Amino acid sequence: MEFINLKAQYQRIKSDVDARIARVLEHGQYVLGPEVAELESRLAARVGAKHCISCASGTDALLVALLALGIGPEDEVITSPFTFFATGEMIALIGARPVFVDIDPVTYNIDPEKLEAAITPRTRAIMPVSLYGQCADFDRINEIAARHDLPVIEDAAQSFGATYREKHSGNLSTIGCVSFFPSKPLGCYGDGGCCFTNDDGLAKAMMELRNHGQDRRYHHVSVGINGRLDTIQAAVLLAKLEIFDGELAGRNAAAAKYDVRLAGIVQTPKVLPGYTSPYAQYTIEVDDREDVQAAMTAAGIPTAVHYPVPLHLQPVFADRGQGVGSFPHAERAGHRVLSLPMHPYLQDEEIERIASAVQGAVSLKTHA
Known part of the structure; x- marks a missing residue:
C-alpha cells in the first residue's frame, strides 16, 4: 500500500505530463522558460492574488519572502513551534530570532489568543503555518498584525487548495508561501514552490531575489539566491493543475470516509466551519504511538509522524532555554499525532483496511 500514490496519479496524466516535458526538451529553455510564466499566471488567477513568484522550493519561498521584507539580524519573527523545521530554519538562517507561540490543540495551528503577548519592539513579522492543509485563523491574526503594523507571511506549504471564509490559502496575508514538494496536494517531480502577494513592490523584490538579486542581467540590486523554479517542474505542475479540483474532491471524500469509520476510536482531524482543507495529511491522535505505529507496520499499513519534535526542542534551538513544558500543546501533539x-x-x-488496522492497534493497547 502506498502512503501517497503518485504512481496512480502519473498513470492518469501520463500523456499530458510526457507531452509537456517533451515540449520543454524541444525548446530547450530549461531555466525561466515559458511554462514558468504560464504557471505563475494560472496560480495567481486561481488564488486571486495579483502576483505569483515561483521558486525552487517551498523553503526558498519562505527565505525570499523574509528577505523581501528586509528582515535580518536582531529582528524577531513570530511563528509556530509545531511545524516542519524549514519554518523556523529560514528565520534563523537570515540571522533573525524565531519567537514561538503555542498552538490551538484542535487545529494544530498557532493560537491567535497567545499571539499579542509575544510581540516586542523587535518583532518584524508574523509567520503562521496552515498545518496539515487547514488555514490558521487569518482574520484574527491579520487584525493583531495590523494593530502593530506588522506584515504576515502565511507558511502555506501544505495548504494550497484550502479555503478560509471563501478566500484562498496563499492569498490571506501580506505574502503566502507554498511548497510543491512531490507529497504536497499540488506537487511536482522534485522541489518547487512559490510566493503570492498583492503588493507590487514586494513582488518585484521577490522576483529579483529568487534570481540572484538581479533586476536585469548582470545588474544586481540586492543579494539574492538561486531560487528559480525549473521549467520542467513548471510543465509537470501545469499538467497536474488540470486535474487538481478533482483530486481535491477525492481527498475530501477519503477524509470523510475516514471520519465516519474512525469516529469514537481515535481523535480525527477537525476542519472548522467556514474552512476547507486539501488534507495534505490525514492526522489522527493516539496513545502509545510507537506501539500503534508498530502494529500498523505489521499489518502492512504505512504511517508517518508530522512532527515528533517541536522546534523549541530541536538541538539547534537549545540555547533559547525553552525546554520541555514551554509549549505544552505543541509538545503533546508531537507525542500523539500519527x-x-x-x-x-x-x-x-483500502480505507476499510487502514481503519480496521487502526482499530485493532488501538484496541490491542486498550486491552494490554
Missing part, C-alpha cells in the same frame, strides 16, 4: 495514507486514489477497501 498520519495515515492520504491521496485522491484511495479505494474504499
